[in-house]
Amino acid sequence: MRKEDCFYLGKIAKKFSFKGEVLAYLDTDEPELYENLESVFVECNKHLVPFFIETSSLHKNDFLRIRFEDVNTEEEADTLLGNDLYLPLQLLPKLTGNKFYFHEVIGFEVEDKRLGYVGEIQSINDTTAQPLFEVLKGDTEILIPMIDHFLVKIDRENKKIIMDLPEGLIEMYL
Numbered sequence: 268m269r270k271e272d273c274f275y276l277g278k279i280a281k282k283f284s285f286k287g288e289v290l291a292y293l294d295t296d297e298p299e300l301y302e303n304l305e306s307v308f309v310e311c312n313k314h315l316v317p318f319f320i321e322t323s324s325l326h327k328n329d330f331l332r333i334r335f336e337d338v339n340t341e342e343e344a345d346t347l348l349g350n351d352l353y354l355p356l357q358l359l360p361k362l363t364g365n366k367f368y369f370h371e372v373i374g375f376e377v378e379d380k381r382l383g384y385v386g387e388i389q390s391i392n393d394t395t396a397q398p399l400f401e402v403l404k405g406d407t408e409i410l411i412p413m414i415d416h417f418l419v420k421i422d423r424e425n426k427k428i429i430m431d432l433p434e435g436l437i438e439m440y441l
Contacts, residue, residue: 268308268315268317268353268355269315270310270315270353272355272356273308273315273354273355273356274353274354274355274356274358274359274368274370275351275352275353276291276293276294276295276301276307276352276353277291277292277293277294277295277331277351277352278291278292278294278349278350278351278352279333279348279349279350279351279352280292280330280348281348282341282344282345282348283326285340285341286334286339286340287334287335287338287339287340287341287343287344288332288333288334288344289332289333289335289338289344289347289348290326290330290331290332290333291330291331291333291352292330293329293330297360298325298328298329298330298331299325300360301331301354302324302325303323304320304323304354305319305320306318306319306320307320307352307353307354308352308353308354309347309350309351309352309353310350310351310352310353311347311350318335318336318338319335319336319337320333320334320335320336321334321335321336322334335347356370364421365415365418365420365421366421367421369391369393369398371423372388372391372400372421372428373388373389373390373391374387374388374426375387375388375426375427375428376388376426376427376428377400377402377411377427377428377430378427378428378429378430379429379430379431379432379437380419380429380430380431381432381434382432382437385402385404385409385411385430385432385437386402386403386404386405386407386409387402387404388400388401388402388428389401389402389403389408391413392410397412397413397414398412398413399411399412399413400412400413400428404440404441407440408440409437409440410440411430411432411436411437417430417431417432417433418430419431
């Protein structure tokens with residue numbers, strides 16, 4: 268499995284028992300969706316390795332207590348600490364309305380209610396305090412804050428995001 272075909276689920280944070288169980292921090296708002304997984308991909312030496320789950324249960328909100336098949340000792344669990352967990356993209360719950368996954372809208376057109384076509388989303392910058400759409404119009408990169416108030420509609424069928432942007436935001440790039 269390639270990393271590009273997966274989404275980041277979380278990280279193996281610490282050992283839980285002397286029998287090889289671990290606690291994984293889940294990077295999600297709905298950890299209960301991932302309580303009964305059969306398997307996950309664990310990133311080991313930059314490769315995704317499938318690990319089958321014997322048992323798992325939620326632990327203190329954001330953690331999943333996992334017992335992997337063939338991991339039976341503290342020493343074996345030690346080798347997994349700090350490793351990232353991934354799942355195939357097709358296991359992501361479908362979002363509707365104006366909710367979307369960042370990877371889902373790459374390549375979508377941005378349309379402003381006032382100006383019309385703005386450009387195509389090349390990527391999303393989430394390293395800033397406010398995530399930004401990185402939109403390309405010709406050779407010009409336009410950064411648009413991802414603010415719920417600006418989002419009018421996510422049109423998945425036509426691969427378009429319709430926005431109501433403040434006057435002057437787009438014009439300052441052109």
